[in-house]
Amino acid sequence: MNDEKKKPIGVFDSGIGGLTVVRELIRRLPGEDIVYFGDTARLPYGTKSPETVMRFSRQNLSFLKDKNVKLIVVACNTASSVALPALEEEEDIPVIGVLLPGARAAAAATKNKRVGVIGTTATIRSNAYEQALKEIEPAIETWSLPCPLFVPLAEEGWLDNEIAYLTAKSYLEPLAGFGADTLVLGCTHYPLLKGVIGRVVGDGTVLVDSAQETAIEVEGMLDQRSLRSDGGTAGTIQVYVSDVPYLIKEVGERFLGRPIEKIERVEFK
């Protein structure tokens, strides 16, 4: 096993929602070490300007590179939408976002070529999902909307009550008029609200969650570059954050689906 293969995979997100991507990575690639960085001191990214999201993303990437990672996953839809093209060009190691895998899965799922996309204000305003979908399949028509209340609802744990339902209804009722058969959940927090979103859009609409698709893409890229760890033992997970707010461990473990031994705080200069 050469040294390159032994290196960890780096993952960053604006917070700890990106641990859902780590969960899928572990399922698919159990032998890989993972270094995660959650920018909890400066979250959310989804309400901020492209320039600021770009600046934060560069700092996060530089932190992960110092950890000697072999590949970086941008597990944040906003950073993937706003910053990824520039980051890919600047970097000499592979950088994968959650956006393209999600767009590919949606393009494969839609039968009537009508796709809805929901995400943060920054993600939707970037038009990145729409552009990616059009590039994959020019015949696809899109309808998109920012749903700013979904993140705080998910964090409050109001996943399936009357308020969550009315909020989803308020945002998503126009989707029926558009006639989409596929809806991209373009934010790591939104899958927690799958229940109420599904009730509003109905059984006929496929809900696309990017985490799983991203793990498949990471696996493919590691194999293609002969970077896959061939050690037989289970990989380790190191979790770094820029702030340790109340209940972070509990919420993080809910996203990751397993215990987190240690959460380390780091501070950028």
Added chain:
Amino acid sequence: MNDEKKKPIGVFDSGIGGLTVVRELIRRLPGEDIVYFGDTARLPYGTKSPETVMRFSRQNLSFLKDKNVKLIVVACNTASSVALPALEEEEDIPVIGVLLPGARAAAAATKNKRVGVIGTTATIRSNAYEQALKEIEPAIETWSLPCPLFVPLAEEGWLDNEIAYLTAKSYLEPLAGFGADTLVLGCTHYPLLKGVIGRVVGDGTVLVDSAQETAIEVEGMLDQRSLRSDGGTAGTIQVYVSDVPYLIKEVGERFLGRPIEKIERVEFK
């Protein structure tokens, strides 16, 4: 008119909600120049740890001191609750928060000595309002609750719809059992939701908004220290922020109640 009097008043907040405090300052002290800093790149503070709120507050304060201000207003309830006592000790210029003026107004308003306090998670967990109320009047009993959905509701402009009403009801129904006759709106955004909050708690409950009380306290402190500007012309307002997100000018003008000529972005090293 001496040089000290001519200096501006510095005001900072995690975002632009603190412009409601600036609005009250202008009403009461129309001749004062004001330098405002909104930390829009790192907002919100209310979900973050005391250590991080302290670190951000020190940086904001240092930025305002570089602008040669004569007094600093911490127009953020979270920073006032978590960081103010330490900041006051460290600084050689007067620092005033929104917390004490709000607590004094609540203590003066309550007849049955039962006061409710709502705010961000960080504000409520700090117990700062409770301690301040007890110090003013030991007989006061408090009931307090974080209401994390109120800030995103106010920013979404959902101020008086069914979702806002149900959210307020879900948070505030227990207040009736406690029997408070006074409720402190311990976050700059909450006064925007006064309508639905009032419908839930009923006419018998006084809602305390700190912005006005803080302006009175600033006036008193300026007079006490002979720092009040005695120029006859209207003061200027300079607005600095750490990020310029979508619609910031429109939202800022709604909070300030008048046009903002220019919003300047600054970046901390």
